[in-house]
Amino acid sequence: MNQSQLNALVADDDPIAQGIVADQLRRLGAHSVRCVGSGKAAIETLQQDADINLLVTDLRMPDTDGIALLRQLEEFRLRLCVIIMSALGDKILRAAATIGIGHDLRIIGVAVKPVRFDQLRRLLESGAEGTIAPPASDSWSDVVPSDIRNALADGQYAIQVQPVIDALSLQLVSVEVLSRWTHPVLRHCAPGDVILAAEAHGLIMEVTRQALQGVGDNWPKWRSHGLCPKIALNISAHTLADLSFPDWVTAELDAYSIRPKDVIFELTETAMPADAPISLEVACRLGLYGFKLAIDDFGTGYANLTQLKDAPIQQLKIDKSFVEHIETSSDSRTIVESSIQLAHELGLTTVGEGVERPSQVELLRTLGCDHLQGYLFARPMPPAALADWARSFDPEALGLAPERPEP
Numbered sequence: 001m002n003q004s005q006l007n008a009l010v011a012d013d014d015p016i017a018q019g020i021v022a023d024q025l026r027r028l029g030a031h032s033v034r035c036v037g038s039g040k041a042a043i044e045t046l047q048q049d050a051d052i053n054l055l056v057t058d059l060r061m062p063d064t065d066g067i068a069l070l071r072q073l074e075e076f077r078l079r080l081c082v083i084i085m086s087a088l089g090d091k092i093l094r095a096a097a098t099i100g101i102g103h104d105l106r107i108i109g110v111a112v113k114p115v116r117f118d119q120l121r122r123l124l125e126s127g128a129e130g131t132i133a134p135p136a137s138d139s140w141s142d143v144v145p146s147d148i149r150n151a152l153a154d155g156q157y158a159i160q161v162q163p164v165i166d167a168l169s170l171q172l173v174s175v176e177v178l179s180r181w182t183h184p185v186l187r188h189c190a191p192g193d194v195i196l197a198a199e200a201h202g203l204i205m206e207v208t209r210q211a212l213q214g215v216g217d218n219w220p221k222w223r224s225h226g227l228c229p230k231i232a233l234n235i236s237a238h239t240l241a242d243l244s245f246p247d248w249v250t251a252e253l254d255a256y257s258i259r260p261k262d263v264i265f266e267l268t269e270t271a272m273p274a275d276a277p278i279s280l281e282v283a284c285r286l287g288l289y290g291f292k293l294a295i296d297d298f299g300t301g302y303a304n305l306t307q308l309k310d311a312p313i314q315q316l317k318i319d320k321s322f323v324e325h326i327e328t329s330s331d332s333r334t335i336v337e338s339s340i341q342l343a344h345e346l347g348l349t350t351v352g353e354g355v356e357r358p359s360q361v362e363l364l365r366t367l368g369c370d371h372l373q374g375y376l377f378a379r380p381m382p383p384a385a386l387a388d389w390a391r392s393f394d395p396e397a398l399g400l401a402p403e404r405p406e407p
């Protein structure tokens, strides 16, 4: 992240804490830092100053507290990065971050007060290049249809694939298809934002069509190398509400000789067919056609047990935020363990996301997780690189040995 582009707002009713954080941000090279003493003042300032791209906010404040502030950021479409801090401890911070993510905010981290300099530096560094939202003029709501059409036409849109492997045999079972954009003007726009813009302008099918084309173009090559991974595609609530999608996607895939049984659609929990009869209808038809459905990022949204039981879902992907601390946090471990148990009792397979260390593999295997995905095995890669990856992938080099499933 380029700190010289950082225009920060610190919201805290305690002037001393406010001063400490502001000073730390300046020492970290922020271009400008402003401070306010309440959530209400924060909203007013953000509405006046579109250049502010980072909010560091306390939770307990007069007027509008931090949680209400997160909601108002969404209501007023103030799309900027947020760091939440509080002296109230870890649990409330994590809850606040979850609420923020639910509001579609870019929460780049949480910090227990008093915030330490190195902690703040790490949070800012971990926000990857481009994570700091640009001023409002670059935000997705200002992306016009021609930007997207041009990006699609110019080949600035490309897919990457990330392997998912069987937890016991350590063999490739599927690849998740991820959309990547490299646009000279839209470069600040996170892929998710471009998807939002594409949806808003009715161009999401074209984006999906290009993703399918990316897969279709590589499918014969993968097969020629003896690889036949299932294809996991992310679809949004918008797509799931489109009654024409099942027939359309079946025909598109058919052109590449990809069969529905080779495809898994990943839905985020927020896209789950809750009270939306049309979504349920589309989900059911996809199931009837032979596609598999997975719930993505399980644990971060609002899927309830009835939805899990009633929706035609075959797989549950456990969010990486739980896998991340599985060795050290008993809460995380309990969540992963009960998610796996619940999934299995409902007849669903499980995928552990965000696996970065062999120790996580060991635990996930012990807990009975079926499939694994994460940087430990492979980062998302261009589709043409998959065969090379498969050839050189060596679990033993990671200290892992294949196990045979129990008979």
Ligand code: G
Binding pocket: 162, 178, 234, 296, 297, 317, 320, 353, 354, 355, 356, 373, 374, 375, 376, 380
């Ligand atoms: O939400 P979904 O499951 O679609 O997320 C996929 C995202 O997760 C991709 O952007 C991918 O780069 C990222 N990802 C995949 N594996 C890992 C990992 O091991 N660690 C982290 N931090 N991110 C990962």
Ligand code: MN
Binding pocket: 176, 234, 266, 296, 297
């Ligand atoms: Mn996914």
